[in-house]
Amino acid sequence: xxxxxxxxxxxxxxxxxxxxxxxxxxxxxxxxxxxxxxxxxxxxxxxxxxxxxxxxxxxxxxxxxxxxxxxxxxxxxxxxxxxxxxxxxxxxxxxxxxxxxxxxxxxxxxxxxxxxxxxxxxxxxxx
Numbered sequence: 001x002x003x004x005x006x007x008x009x010x011x012x013x014x015x016x017x018x019x020x021x022x023x024x025x026x027x028x029x030x031x032x033x034x035x036x037x038x039x040x041x042x043x044x045x046x047x048x049x050x051x052x053x054x055x056x057x058x059x060x061x062x063x064x065x066x067x068x069x070x071x072x073x074x075x076x077x078x079x080x081x082x083x084x085x086x087x088x089x090x091x092x093x094x095x096x097x098x099x100x101x102x103x104x105x106x107x108x109x110x111x112x113x114x115x116x117x118x119x120x121x122x123x124x125x126x127x
Contacts, residue, residue, distance in 0.1 A: 043081050043127055044120060054117040057107060064103045074099055086126035 047055040047063040055063070067079050075098040080087050090098045090106050112122050 044123060046081065047118075054119050055123070056117050060107045060118065061104065064100050075103065082123075082126040089126075 044053075044055065045051075046066055047059055049059045049062060050056075064075065067075055067081055069079050075090075076096070077084075077087055080090070080098060082090075086106075087098065089109070090102050092102050092105070107118065110118055110122050110126065113119075
């Protein structure tokens with residue numbers, strides 16, 4: 001009987017502990033979402049040189065230069081600041097890096113409304 005009671009108390013303590021962790025985890029998730037929003041903003045800010053909330057064709061070309069940290073005229077995964085799906089789409093010939101020509105082609109592919117600028121909604125899937 002004592003073992004059963006101690007087991008019940010232990011299970012109750014574990015449930016309370018898990019509930020508390022889950023509740024604090026929700027706050028962490030909210031903080032994580034805020035952090036993701038900041039990262040998205042930073043990436044777009046890197047490309048949006050005139051701060052008009054869109055990335056023009058000229059800004060897009062400059063983005064390659066900004067992200068090519070070592071100046072070797074290719075972007076490797078560590079320099080490429082979009083997600084892996086975007087890197088795979090950009091690396092057309094699957095050689096493990098993105099050239100400036102491949103980078104330029106992305107503008108046309110991602111400019112869904114064909115207005116020669118990339119708005120946030122067009123970039124979000126790749127961030």
